[in-house]
Amino acid sequence: MTFDSAVAYRLHERVALRPEPFGALAYHYGNRRLNFLRAPELVALVESLDSYDSVRDAFDAADIDPGRWPSFEKALASLAASDFLVAEGIDP
Amino acid sequence: MTLIDNPRPDNLVLSPVKRSGLADQMKAGLDAPICLTWELTYACNLQCVHCLSSSGRRDPRELTTDECEAVIDELQRMQVFYINIGGGEPTIRKDFWHLVHYAVDHGVGVKFSTNGSGIDATVAEHLAQSDYVDVQISIDGADAATNDHVRGDGSFATAVEAMEHLRAAGFEGFKISVVMTRHNIAQVDDFRAMADRYGAQLRLTRFRPSGRGADSWGDLHPTDQQQRDLYHWLIDHPDVLTGDSFFHLSALGEALPGLNLCGAGRVVCLIDPIGDVYACPFVLHDEFLAGNVRDEGGFAQVWQQSNLFAELREPQSAGACASCGHFDACQGGCMAAKFFTGIPLDGPDPECVLGHGEAAMDSVARASVGKDHSRTAVVIGPKPIG
Numbered sequence: 001m002t003f004d005s006a007v008a009y010r011l012h013e014r015v016a017l018r019p020e021p022f023g024a025l026a027y028h029y030g031n032r033r034l035n036f037l038r039a040p041e042l043v044a045l046v047e048s049l050d051s052y053d054s055v056r057d058a059f060d061a062a063d064i065d066p067g068r069w070p071s072f073e074k075a076l077a078s079l080a081a082s083d084f085l086v087a088e089g090i091d092p
Numbered sequence: 093m094t095l096i097d098n099p100r101p102d103n104l105v106l107s108p109v110k111r112s113g114l115a116d117q118m119k120a121g122l123d124a125p126i127c128l129t130w131e132l133t134y135a136c137n138l139q140c141v142h143c144l145s146s147s148g149r150r151d152p153r154e155l156t157t158d159e160c161e162a163v164i165d166e167l168q169r170m171q172v173f174y175i176n177i178g179g180g181e182p183t184i185r186k187d188f189w190h191l192v193h194y195a196v197d198h199g200v201g202v203k204f205s206t207n208g209s210g211i212d213a214t215v216a217e218h219l220a221q222s223d224y225v226d227v228q229i230s231i232d233g234a235d236a237a238t239n240d241h242v243r244g245d246g247s248f249a250t251a252v253e254a255m256e257h258l259r260a261a262g263f264e265g266f267k268i269s270v271v272m273t274r275h276n277i278a279q280v281d282d283f284r285a286m287a288d289r290y291g292a293q294l295r296l297t298r299f300r301p302s303g304r305g306a307d308s309w310g311d312l313h314p315t316d317q318q319q320r321d322l323y324h325w326l327i328d329h330p331d332v333l334t335g336d337s338f339f340h341l342s343a344l345g346e347a348l349p350g351l352n353l354c355g356a357g358r359v360v361c362l363i364d365p366i367g368d369v370y371a372c373p374f375v376l377h378d379e380f381l382a383g384n385v386r387d388e389g390g391f392a393q394v395w396q397q398s399n400l401f402a403e404l405r406e407p408q409s410a411g412a413c414a415s416c417g418h419f420d421a422c423q424g425g426c427m428a429a430k431f432f433t434g435i436p437l438d439g440p441d442p443e444c445v446l447g448h449g450e451a452a453m454d455s456v457a458r459a460s461v462g463k464d465h466s467r468t469a470v471v472i473g474p475k476p477i478g
Contacts, residue, residue, distance in 0.1 A: 016199065032201065
């Protein structure tokens with residue numbers, strides 16, 4: 001399923017984040033994959049997702065330079081592709 | 093720079109990391125290990141000739157159940173996501189399953205290594221029901237003769253039986269872990285076929301001269317040509333797990349997938365059955381002992397404050413390898429392999445693919461008696477002097 005920034009996403013319930021100097025380590029207990037979130041702003045964005053009705057709304061509220069949005073959106077898409085993020089309404 | 097790196101769970105990180113600066117952050121160490129190995133017991137029903145921990149007999153000073161639980165509590169606080177439990181044969185511990193459940197209930201996932209002797213049909217059924225527990229079956233040959241030469245009579249049959257149970261129970265993606273030796277390296281395709289047959293994932297790791305491996309090194313370590321063949325095979329099979337253990341081969345060309353540097357004390361460490369914390373699973377020697385989980389401050393204190401780990405997180409000198417154009421690729425190889433063959437830590441890897449290792453070994457062999465490994469026997473009381 002392709003990533004759609006018009007809908008709401010949230011962190012998979014079996015994913016844990018561990019703060020690190022570079023951002024955070026993310027671990028998925030279900031598929032046993034590890035991800036490195038390579039910017040503190042990305043960590044904050046990911047953690048905020050479930051408060052918004054769409055990814056776009058989360059971007060609007062986040063303190064991220066719009067010039068960097070494409071790279072952040074790419075990161076979110078990658079997280080969704082490995083099941084770290086799930087679209088609202090989808091039963092993981 | 094990319095914002096995301098997603099390594100395979102067994103291997104630490106994928107190669108883009110190296111180019112994007114995360115490797116430097118890794119070298120400087122993390123607040124908690126990514127990958128922690130915990131040898132729960134030295135007791136073992138096998139006596140493999142290459143055992144890195146010289147296992148066989150239980151150490152009477154083993155951590156108690158309460159002490160193990162306290163360590164798990166600490167790992168939970170540090171957010172260590174999962175641990176690799178080994179031994180010895182960990183399932184021999186009477187409280188093994190209790191500790192596995194305790195870890196999982198505290199958010200610490202478990203992968204455990206076993207020779208298969210503890211995996212019957214009932215155990216396999218239980219394991220298949222938990223996503224939080226992963227199993228790694230150790231074999232060292234694709235047939236009984238090759239395997240049992242290293243692991244002992246009947247050990248191949250035991251491992252196969254365990255894999256049959258896991259498959260029958262529907263446990264998908266368990267690991268088949270093979271230490272690459274001179275005698276089995278030609279069987280890599282057979283191992284892969286075996287993994288496919290069982291719906292398992294193949295994991296190949298490097299043989300080190302640690303523990304009893306120091307004694308069997310001469311017989312078991314791969315030839316130069318075998319190392320080259322393995323390198324190309326691994327490049328062609330990036331889905332095979334390696335624990336990032338073959339980074340010394342990256343000097344042959346394109347880097348292998350993974351963290352091409354030594355993670356000892358930086359992102360990896362080992363807790364042994366009596367609670368001693370070492371820099372990695374392959375250096376059970378006083379020189380790489382950082383502390384003990386029974387000490388005040390526990391494991392976190394050792395990981396974050398020990399002098400040894402602080403040293404390992406400092407930029408390392410390329411030493412004798414500084415003038416070699418391939419140091420960036422191989423990072424001088426494996427610390428444990430150097431140490432137990434008597435090569436200085438800033439010297440070349442004994443299996444340096446450019447041939448520098450043999451010359452280094454020749455020169456140290458003349459100059460000293462070499463380094464012994466600390467666990468030649470189970471002892472009570474003070475540790476032997478290495």
